[in-house]
Amino acid sequence: MAKEKPVKKALNGRGDNAVTPEQLVQFYRDMLLIRRFEERAGQLYGMGLIGGFCHLYIGQEAVVVGLQSVAREGDSILTSYRDHGHMLACGMDPKGVMAELTGRSGGYSKGKGGSMHMFSREKGFYGGHGIVAAQVPIGTGLAFAHKYKKDGGMAVTYFGDGAANQGQVYESFNMASLWQLPVLYVIENNKYAMGTSVARGSASPDFVHRGEPYNMKCMSVDGMDVQAVRAAGLEAGDYIRAGHGPVLMEVHTYRYRGHSMSDPAKYRTKEELQKMRTEHDPIDRLRAVLLEMKALDEDGFKSMDKEIKDIVLDAADFAQKSPEPDPSELWTDILVA
Numbered sequence: 268m269a270k271e272k273p274v275k276k277a278l279n280g281r282g283d284n285a286v287t288p289e290q291l292v293q294f295y296r297d298m299l300l301i302r303r304f305e306e307r308a309g310q311l312y313g314m315g316l317i318g319g320f321c322h323l324y325i326g327q328e329a330v331v332v333g334l335q336s337v338a339r340e341g342d343s344i345l346t347s348y349r350d351h352g353h354m355l356a357c358g359m360d361p362k363g364v365m366a367e368l369t370g371r372s373g374g375y376s377k378g379k380g381g382s383m384h385m386f387s388r389e390k391g392f393y394g395g396h397g398i399v400a401a402q403v404p405i406g407t408g409l410a411f412a413h414k415y416k417k418d419g420g421m422a423v424t425y426f427g428d429g430a431a432n433q434g435q436v437y438e439s440f441n442m443a444s445l446w447q448l449p450v451l452y453v454i455e456n457n458k459y460a461m462g463t464s465v466a467r468g469s470a471s472p473d474f475v476h477r478g479e480p481y482n483m484k485c486m487s488v489d490g491m492d493v494q495a496v497r498a499a500g501l502e503a504g505d506y507i508r509a510g511h512g513p514v515l516m517e518v519h520t521y522r523y524r525g526h527s528m529s530d531p532a533k534y535r536t537k538e539e540l541q542k543m544r545t546e547h548d549p550i551d552r553l554r555a556v557l558l559e560m561k562a563l564d565e566d567g568f569k570s571m572d573k574e575i576k577d578i579v580l581d582a583a584d585f586a587q588k589s590p591e592p593d594p595s596e597l598w599t600d601i602l603v604a
């Protein structure tokens with residue numbers, strides 16, 4: 268069987284629509300990195316090395332990997348506190364992300380921000396927002412900047428099903444549509460807002476319709492299928508970059524872990540979770556596709572597992588060895604209005 272082919276790390280900026288086997292292998296690798304990174308973060312949290320809140324993205328990997336594959340250099344990416352996967356997909360360094368989780372000086376915010384507050388202007392990642400839906404108007408503002416500067420960029424603004432019920436979301440939709448801003452709003456519908464199911468918290472649970480009163484193009488996608496997400500992303504990206512204004516995309520996904528590390532997730536049945544894991548897991552699904560098309564064989568998967576394991580181990584090692592911020596750092600990086 269063919270050996271694993273070398274694949275390009277950077278997927279941004281490709282103009283082609285067809286997905287090559289190499290790209291699918293890259294999607295698998297990117298999803299696996301997020302999964303293993305998150306599992307390790309969960310372990311470090313259990314060991315008391317990560318303080319505060321920590322929200323894992325396990326189960327939702329196909330969403331950000333599929334959409335990031337259509338992002339281009341210069342685009343702006345924003346999301347909520349469930350942000351580790353988005354940062355990795357943007358190409359941020361796993362060491363810097365993990366060290367921020369452990370509150371060390373080698374972290375993206377020098378250990379002073381933690382899990383929910385990381386940024387990389389270089390990679391176009393604008394947070395990491397702990398206030399539910401706060402990233403939506405900010406993403407809309409960044410989209411305004413892209414249009415104003417005529418730089419061809421778009422803002423991809425991710426938020427949850429719970430966040431979709433916040434008022435500021437609809438003020439943003441109105442402005443974005445009125446001014447035809449280049450913004451992709453992605454509702455990651457993982458079925459729960461903390462412990463509240465969509466059925467209990469949303470008067471209209473089909474979020475895909477929420478953009479219709481604002482004359483926005485609306486799309487609904489299977490977020491457990493990375494190829495479907497990418498295809499939808501291409502369509503949305505073409506529409507937005509052609510100057511037609513914003514797109515709302517509802518992506519159906521599922522989180523396997525609790526809302527945050529302190530959540531025993533008693534609001535759902537074990538059977539529901541098990542069904543998603545065994546029948547819809549995005550990584551297993553793509554693995555089956557890759558095996559079927561002979562893009563990767565068992566040895567190829569093994570060496571990829573090892574490569575990812577090493578990256579995550581290095582990140583965890585760095586995150587434990589990097590020193591804590593010096594007390595004098597308390598007075599730096601502070602915005603004084």
Ligand SMILES: Cc1ncc(C[n+]2csc(CCOP(=O)(O)OP(=O)(O)O)c2C)c(N)n1
Pocket residue numbers: 347349397398399426427428429430431457459460461526
């Ligand atoms: C304005 C505000 N209200 C409440 C909270 C507490 N809170 C944190 S996450 C969350 C649920 C959000 O759920 P969802 O938007 O579905 O995102 P998910 O956690 O599922 O990714 C709530 C209510 C908050 N952080 N900010």
Ligand SMILES: [Mg+2]
Pocket residue numbers: 427428429455456457458459460461
């Ligand atoms: Mg949710």
